[in-house]
Amino acid sequence: MKRMEFVLKRDFKEKSGLIIVAFFLFLIPPHFWRIIVSLILFSYLLPKDVEDGKESLLLSLPLKRWEIFLYDFLIGTAILLIAGFITVGVLKMNVTSVFRLLLAFPFIYGISMISSTAGKGNFGIPLLVLILDMAFSWSWWRYVSPLYQGSIIGAVISILVFVLSFIYFNKEGKM
């Protein structure tokens, strides 16, 4: 638990501005607005560290690769979930809307991790994926979209991308 506390405190000390802004912006309800806010937050957690070469700084400390990957995801998820449940309580929004977002988070984090691990930046490619997803959301794509989460297929794709991103991050680090 202390290692998770380290990652949490490090994130809050280094990226407090981003976390606070993301938290408040996430209180605004529309689904795709919240997806954009999630993208901003997740891509500036570990993916940004990978982009800046700071993940090697973390790995030279008593932290394991899977720990920094998973803990950063859990921290981002927890921050957004708290904001999400506030809107459920205050704005009387449907809990399902928060769970749909929750299922999209692994995809957002995973895409950003894959992009930054491949040296293609932490934000640009994930943003492009998000725009493409939105552009096709009027069609059948909505039912398989990992961001819209219109069916179970979207959830499966989201988790698959997350797992693949972890495998890729682990493999690249060994090079």
Add this chain to the structure above:
Amino acid sequence: MTVEVKNLGKRFGSVVAVVDVSFEVENGIFVLIGPNGAGKTTTLRCLSGEITPDTGEIKIFGKEVKEVKEKIAVLREDRNVFSNMKVKDYEELYSLIYPKWNPVLFRRLVLHFNIPGDQPVEKFSAGMKTLFLLSLAISSGAELLLLDEPTQGLDPIKKEEVMKVLREVGEERVLIIASHHLEEIEMLADNFAIINEGKVIYRDNLDAAKEKHRIIQASELTEEDEIISVLENGMLVRTEREVGRYPRFRELVLAYIERSLKHFSILD
């Protein structure tokens, strides 16, 4: 054995960083010496668990690196630091991940090196970052310290202070230092390994190495002597004879590097 490295190899894409590095460290201060790009930093990165070697084996305290990371503290060559953090923030974070963190020692070192507590660490000068990160590594309580160029960016007075501190630390804990500053190494090291082009080309105890070699003139050479390299003021030979004079450490290191360059072969 505290550290055992066997046939370590590591490449980054098409770049071969380390080909064949082997050494053992029991205690005291062990120094990896070599020119820039020799493979010292890559070796330390493998030892710290930051990267995984492609070939070979590393055992630290008889275990895999990932099992003993809490016993290892690192001073990285790039002096990369976290953003928006001051000295007290680092102290709080390090105390979470190093079970033997020593706050008293840390504060003593911060005071001794005049490290400013009111500035973000990323704004420190290069030398101040070295002193700060070194203070963190020492105070971590880790039993193995991996220090990459620990006097980098320091003025002569601070260098001397750091050397004194490292000698004290080396009496209780194991230090593996990567450096190319030969005079400093000579003052610090108990044992050393010379690395060039990703290979260990010579390793020994500092005093034993000097005793095994002599600087002689060509006329003094016999068949018993193994020529290491020809220097400006004679030749360095490995011999058991009482002849010529003992080499200086600098001569010994340069002669071995010179020899490894001359003997370079694509078939090695």
